[in-house]
Amino acid sequence: MDLKQIHDLIKVVNKSNIGEISIEDKDGKVTIKQKEDKITVSSAPTQVYAAAPVAAPAAAPVAAAPAAAAPAVADNLITIKSPMIGTFYRRAAPDKPLMAEEGTEVTEGKVVCIIEAMKLFNEIESEVKGTIVKVLVEDASPVEYDQPLFLVQPA
Numbered sequence: 001m002d003l004k005q006i007h008d009l010i011k012v013v014n015k016s017n018i019g020e021i022s023i024e025d026k027d028g029k030v031t032i033k034q035k036e037d038k039i040t041v042s043s044a045p046t047q048v049y050a051a052a053p054v055a056a057p058a059a060a061p062v063a064a065a066p067a068a069a070a071p072a073v074a075d076n077l078i079t080i081k082s083p084m085i086g087t088f089y090r091r092a093a094p095d096k097p098l099m100a101e102e103g104t105e106v107t108e109g110k111v112v113c114i115i116e117a118m119k120l121f122n123e124i125e126s127e128v129k130g131t132i133v134k135v136l137v138e139d140a141s142p143v144e145y146d147q148p149l150f151l152v153q154p155a
Helices: 003-015 065-069
Strands: 020-025 028-034 039-043 047-050 078-081 086-089 111-117 120-125 130-135 141-143 148-154
Touching (some): 003 020
Antiparallel strands (some): 020 028, 028 039, 086 111, 111 120
16 A cells, blocks of 8 residues: 555545544555544554644544444354445345345355445455344444444354
């Protein structure tokens, strides 16, 4: 990830109420955390970028409920988690049927939802074969990185 892309991400975080964003690619990992008055970026072990202090509103507190929900899951269920921050959609379009609902059989590679991030619609595929037991997120609601989306009973 180059410096311009990092600066663009900082601007996006400043304009939103996102508290933290992490992006990992072949060159390393970048984490941007929003504080009350500034944004700090840390990248790979040796590189650190700091943005100039900005007058951004304080980030909304991140709910701890998704993290608490995961341990309460039965041992035999597998969780499909969000690979990114964005808006969760259960349909490809408003007039299309749901991609996955409780009782839906899924296979590896089957698209179970879409997450919109920065005007890009990313298809999220199941990594397991089984049956969806529970949908954990409401349609058209924001999701965080690594937030549980579905519980799957493996086949």
